[in-house]
Amino acid sequence: MPTRRRPAQWIEPHLPKLVVSPLFAASLFFVYGFIAWTLYISFTRSAVLPSYEFAGLIQYERLWDTPRWYVAIANLFIFSSLFMAGCTVIGILLAILLDQRIRIEGTIRAIYLYPMALSFIVTGTAWKWILNPGLGLEHVIRGWGFENFRFDWLVNPDMAIYTVVIAGVWQSSGYVMALFLAGLRSVDDEILKAAAIDGAGPIRTYYSIILPMVRPVFLSAFIILAHLAIKSFDLVMALTGGGPGYATDMPATFMYSFAFQRSELGEAAASAVMMLVTVIAIIVPYLYSELRRTGR
Amino acid sequence: MSRAAIDGIVRPKGARNKVLRVLLFFILGLFVLYYLLPLFVMVSTSLKSLDEIRGGSLLSLPRNPNFDAWGKAWQSACVGVRCNGLRPYMWNSVAMVVPAVLISTTLGALNGYALTKWRFRGADTIFALMLFGAFIPFQVVLLPMARTLGLMGLAGSVTGLIFVHTVYGLAFTTLYFRNFFIGVSDGIVQAAKIDGAGFFRIFFHVMLPMAPPAIVVTVIWQFTQIWNDFLFGIAFTVGDSNPVTVALNNIVNTSTGVKEYNVDMAAAILAALPTLLVYIIAGKYFVRGLAAGALKG
Numbered sequence: 001m002p003t004r005r006r007p008a009q010w011i012e013p014h015l016p017k018l019v020v021s022p023l024f025a026a027s028l029f030f031v032y033g034f035i036a037w038t039l040y041i042s043f044t045r046s047a048v049l050p051s052y053e054f055a056g057l058i059q060y061e062r063l064w065d066t067p068r069w070y071v072a073i074a075n076l077f078i079f080s081s082l083f084m085a086g087c088t089v090i091g092i093l094l095a096i097l098l099d100q101r102i103r104i105e106g107t108i109r110a111i112y113l114y115p116m117a118l119s120f121i122v123t124g125t126a127w128k129w130i131l132n133p134g135l136g137l138e139h140v141i142r143g144w145g146f147e148n149f150r151f152d153w154l155v156n157p158d159m160a161i162y163t164v165v166i167a168g169v170w171q172s173s174g175y176v177m178a179l180f181l182a183g184l185r186s187v188d189d190e191i192l193k194a195a196a197i198d199g200a201g202p203i204r205t206y207y208s209i210i211l212p213m214v215r216p217v218f219l220s221a222f223i224i225l226a227h228l229a230i231k232s233f234d235l236v237m238a239l240t241g242g243g244p245g246y247a248t249d250m251p252a253t254f255m256y257s258f259a260f261q262r263s264e265l266g267e268a269a270a271s272a273v274m275m276l277v278t279v280i281a282i283i284v285p286y287l288y289s290e291l292r293r294t295g296r
Numbered sequence: 297m298s299r300a301a302i303d304g305i306v307r308p309k310g311a312r313n314k315v316l317r318v319l320l321f322f323i324l325g326l327f328v329l330y331y332l333l334p335l336f337v338m339v340s341t342s343l344k345s346l347d348e349i350r351g352g353s354l355l356s357l358p359r360n361p362n363f364d365a366w367g368k369a370w371q372s373a374c375v376g377v378r379c380n381g382l383r384p385y386m387w388n389s390v391a392m393v394v395p396a397v398l399i400s401t402t403l404g405a406l407n408g409y410a411l412t413k414w415r416f417r418g419a420d421t422i423f424a425l426m427l428f429g430a431f432i433p434f435q436v437v438l439l440p441m442a443r444t445l446g447l448m449g450l451a452g453s454v455t456g457l458i459f460v461h462t463v464y465g466l467a468f469t470t471l472y473f474r475n476f477f478i479g480v481s482d483g484i485v486q487a488a489k490i491d492g493a494g495f496f497r498i499f500f501h502v503m504l505p506m507a508p509p510a511i512v513v514t515v516i517w518q519f520t521q522i523w524n525d526f527l528f529g530i531a532f533t534v535g536d537s538n539p540v541t542v543a544l545n546n547i548v549n550t551s552t553g554v555k556e557y558n559v560d561m562a563a564a565i566l567a568a569l570p571t572l573l574v575y576i577i578a579g580k581y582f583v584r585g586l587a588a589g590a591l592k593g
Contacts, residue, residue, distance in 0.1 A: 012494050012495065015410075015414075015494070015496070016414035016416060017410075017416060019406050019407065019410045020407060020410045020411060020419075020422060023403060023407050023426070023470075024425070026463060026466070027426045027429050027466065028425070030429075030437065030441070030463045030464070031428065031429040031432060031437070031467075033440075034436070034437040034440040035432070035436055035437070037439070037440040038436050038437070038439055038440060041439065050443075090327075094327060097320055097323060098324070100320060102320075102324070108324055108328060110579055111328050111331050111332060112327065112328075112331055113579075113583065114572070114575055115331060116586065117520060117568075117571045117572055117575035118524070118568050118571065118572065119524035119526065119567065119568065120524070121524075121541045121544055121545050121564075121567070122544070122564045122568040123334070125544065125545075125560060125563075125564040126335075126338050126561070128548065129341065129354075129557055129560065130333075130334060130337055130354065132557075135349065135354065135557070136354055137354065139354060140353050140354050143353055170330070170331070170334065175586060178583060178586060178587075179587075182587065227431065233526070233527055234526040234527065234541075237526065237545060238526075238548070241549060251435075255438075256435070256438075256527075256530075256531070259435075259438060259439055260438075260531060265439060268439065272433070272435040272438070275433040275435055276432060276435075276436045279431060279432065283428075283431045284428075287424070287427065287428070287431070291424055291427075
């Protein structure tokens with residue numbers, strides 16, 4: 001018996017590190033190593049096959065010479081600002097309304113939040129059908145007597161990006177509602193009473209007292225929505241496929257298309273690095289402050 | 297004034313507040329319709345015939361509800377050139393999601409436990425570095441991962457997808473279990489150590505029995521994320537090994553032949569059903585995952 005226990009005793013103090021090390025190593029390799037690989041490829045002339053000969057900033061020059069990249073950037077800007085604004089406004093409104101002690105609050109909240117359980121592909125498929133110019137909403141409203149009503153955003157290159165906003169807001173606004181509702185619930189009832197005694201009406205109470213108190217929720221919501229917007233890929237693919245033409249391209253679909261359809265590895269890598277830099281600029285300061293707050 | 301105002305916020309009374317109350321429910325009701333409308337349209341379209349869809353209205357109820365489109369979506373709709381319906385791809389997704397969720401949750405639990413209850417030098421740094429993996433846009437790892445899967449002989453396979461989801465799911469599962477175990481008193485672990493229990497014994501006999509809430513939240517969250525994934529599916533699988541999200545997208549965007557909207561909608565509902573059921577059964581835990589995702593995003 002003692003002979004069998006000795007190796008176990010020897011290994012016991014090292015077990016925590018032995019468990020963490022391979023997982024940490026995997027993370028180092030598959031996250032940081034892969035980022036390094038992509039970063040390096042973005043400095044080479046790689047096309048169909050990767051080349052490992054350093055070529056400076058050539059891919060970044062090509063990227064910023066590609067008109068399609070500018071479309072993707074402009075779309076990201078339009079989409080993220082409207083998506084974030086839409087989700088935040090609807091989210092706050094619904095959170096405040098639900099905060100009024102409603103009896104069937106649980107049911108309503110569940111309905112507002114269920115789109116978050118769906119795949120963006122499902123959401124895209126549903127909205128693609130609803131927004132169908134021939135048989136969808138346009139047809140319905142014409143049926144109500146508005147014969148000349150036109151709603152062809154889905155196939156209109158100038159308007160198609162807004163359909164992505166519509167579907168995106170539908171999917172994610174409930175999430176923002178849940179974030180704000182949790183924030184509102186954490187506000188002490190005594191503060192509400194004090195505000196009421198001072199003669200503040202409900203609107204003023206929310207606007208000048210409660211909302212400023214849940215400022216951290218605004219930050220969380222901003223980070224989450226910005227992050228979702230930059231990564232948005234599935235919804236665009238399902239709803240418009242990046243089209244008409246490449247009118248609804250975003251950086252994520254641009255990268256995919258250049259990497260897997262056009263085999264421009266170098267330029268695809270450069271666009272991926274641009275996405276990463278954007279995410280880092282938003283996430284790292286936030287993560288840093290969060291970890292400092294929650295760390296021991 | 298003050299008395300009425302307090303009630304105005306806390307407990308509405310009076311005629312003016314009655315009006316506000318009605319308005320409140322009216323707006324809430326409008327948004328209920330807004331969120332339910334796409335689901336209603338999907339279900340009602342899937343139960344209609346193509347003729348009825350072309351002739352009727354998007355919002356009308358089906359006149360002769362039938363499950364023909366569902367049957368077709370399940371077993372004979374064309375995904376590209378293959379016409380076996382969604383069924384084989386549903387099984388791909390099941391074969392992908394079950395091992396990926398189990399492995400990533402188990403490893404995350406062990407990792408979170410080791411990082412909080414056996415704190416060694418650098419544990420916080422390791423956690424911070426691993427956490428970053430939850431935030432990267434996955435585009436930045438697509439190219440090297442495609443090559444690595446090729447080198448491992450896993451290119452285009454469900455096994456490859458399991459591997460990818462496990463690797464990139466680890467950051468979230470570690471985060472969730474770390475945050476859970478950090479709230480568990482160190483005294484319990486110290487007491488177990490004094491009793492002579494080792495690393496794994498404490499994990500299996502002390503920590504895991506306390507962890508079901510964390511396990512449920514993590515499993516549900518990982519299940520939803522992995523089932524709904526599209527990017528890894530489309531980048532790392534081909535044809536026969538596609539997960540259901542990719543197959544659904546292919547069905548909907550197949551440009552040949554007559555566009556069968558009822559089959560598209562039935563296919564979308566079938567693909568959404570597993571995560572929707574989980575949400576209906578265990579919504580409470582799903583929402584907790586979302587709250588943790590507030591850090592993750």
